[in-house]
Amino acid sequence: MSKILELRTKRNTLWEQTKAFLEKHRGENGLVAADAVEQYNKMAQEVKDLGLEIERLEQQAQLDAQLSQPTSQPITSKPKANAPVAAKNASPTGTPEYSEAFWNMIRSRGSYGEIQNALSVGVDTEGGFTVPDEFERKLVEALEENNIFRGLATIIHTSSGTRKIPIAQDTGLAEWIDEGEEIPESDAAFGQTTLSAYKLGTMIKISNELLNDSAFDLASYIARRFGVRMGNAEEKAFITGDGIGKPLGLLDDACAQVGVTAASATAVTFDEVFKLYYSLKSPYRKKASFLCNEALLLQLMLLKDNNDNYIWKPGLDVGKPDTILNKPIRTSSFMPALAAGNKALVFGDYSYYWVADRQSRTFRRLNELYARTDQVGFLTTQRVDGKLILPEAVQVLQMKAGA
Numbered sequence: 350m351s352k353i354l355e356l357r358t359k360r361n362t363l364w365e366q367t368k369a370f371l372e373k374h375r376g377e378n379g380l381v382a383a384d385a386v387e388q389y390n391k392m393a394q395e396v397k398d399l400g401l402e403i404e405r406l407e408q409q410a411q412l413d414a415q416l417s418q419p420t421s422q423p424i425t426s427k428p429k430a431n432a433p434v435a436a437k438n439a440s441p442t443g444t445p446e447y448s449e450a451f452w453n454m455i456r457s458r459g460s461y462g463e464i465q466n467a468l469s470v471g472v473d474t475e476g477g478f479t480v481p482d483e484f485e486r487k488l489v490e491a492l493e494e495n496n497i498f499r500g501l502a503t504i505i506h507t508s509s510g511t512r513k514i515p516i517a518q519d520t521g522l523a524e525w526i527d528e529g530e531e532i533p534e535s536d537a538a539f540g541q542t543t544l545s546a547y548k549l550g551t552m553i554k555i556s557n558e559l560l561n562d563s564a565f566d567l568a569s570y571i572a573r574r575f576g577v578r579m580g581n582a583e584e585k586a587f588i589t590g591d592g593i594g595k596p597l598g599l600l601d602d603a604c605a606q607v608g609v610t611a612a613s614a615t616a617v618t619f620d621e622v623f624k625l626y627y628s629l630k631s632p633y634r635k636k637a638s639f640l641c642n643e644a645l646l647l648q649l650m651l652l653k654d655n656n657d658n659y660i661w662k663p664g665l666d667v668g669k670p671d672t673i674l675n676k677p678i679r680t681s682s683f684m685p686a687l688a689a690g691n692k693a694l695v696f697g698d699y700s701y702y703w704v705a706d707r708q709s710r711t712f713r714r715l716n717e718l719y720a721r722t723d724q725v726g727f728l729t730t731q732r733v734d735g736k737l738i739l740p741e742a743v744q745v746l747q748m749k750a751g752a
Contacts, residue, residue, distance in 0.1 A: 701738055
């Protein structure tokens with residue numbers, strides 16, 4: 350924790366130096382001298398890099414805290430002589446026997462017949478094995494670490510292929526009436542949207558030597574490798590997906606509304622950011638945040654308000670994000686670049702983007718496919734969908750269509 354505070358202090362100091370450097374080299378015409386631009390860019394990039402390192406350390410500290418939690422409750426009463434081993438409603442994939450059999454299957458140990466019998470509760474219709482509960486939790490942690498959007502969206506779980514979500518489109522009206530006058534009817538209008546379950550999958554190869562190394566934390570390794578791939582694929586779809594065989598992304602024309610169109614195809618002004626802020630209705634601004642790529646973030650760090658103050662502020666406290674107009678700003682490499690017609694900056698309450706996870710992820714071992722190289726393939730799939738269920742909760746700044 351002290352390292353995080355040290356880096357935050359260092360970044361804040363560097364940012365103040367960067368601003369002072371910029372003002373020192375700004376000419377009477379308001380422009381920065383050409384010979385100083387390169388040095389400023391280096392200083393601003395270092396500020397951004399420090400922010401990324403702080404974010405990584407905070408994620409690591411959070412993960413360490415989660416993993417240090419007790420895995421079971423202490424016994425506070427005398428066990429009964431004939432108490433059952435597991436509760437009747439316990440998850441079949443959460444038993445120690447299932448977990449042991451699963452990892453024996455992964456490492457190809459023991460009698461295959463015994464393993465197959467123990468894994469029968471996890472066999473799905475596609476021939477995969479449902480991962481044990483402990484590994485499932487590790488995999489979800491890896492996904493969230495590599496997918497910032499999961500931390501902003503609303504996550505729901507479903508055991509069916511589709512999930513219908515009711516939407517109140519109109520709340521109706523109340524009217525002033527005279528005494529004795531009939532109260533007019535004003536019915537509320539309701540609609541619905543549907544979340545499906547699209548399949549996402551990936552595969553890796555692992556050598557038999559690695560599989561048989563009992564000292565190696567195989568679960569963490571696989572979760573980390575799969576987590577990066579699945580997390581990146583998810584975030585890309587949640588932001589730019591077209592809804593064809595994948596989730597409908599936040600930036601699709603049917604989702605977030607265009608609140609502001611920039612006057613330039615490659616630059617954003619303070620006035621445009623300010624207009625984007627107020628294009629979002631007040632109730633949604635309470636939990637709203639900005640989202641863009643890192644190239645635009647560097648440009649936003651230069652902007653000043655009408656009082657000549659920088660609108661970008663570094664987060665000084667542990668766990669606090671950087672802000673613009675006192676609202677958090679986050680970056681994703683899957684946000685579009687600054688180019689003509691692109692939706693480069695988003696502002697909204699992303700909890701109205703719903704992510705529907707199908708109940709279980711499946712896992713398969715491929716013994717023969719890579720046998721000639723003494724490797725084993727592992728394949729994982731999951732079913733997930735996502736959609737912005739209330740378009741007015743998110744507003745977009747779109748760049749000018751022409752050059």
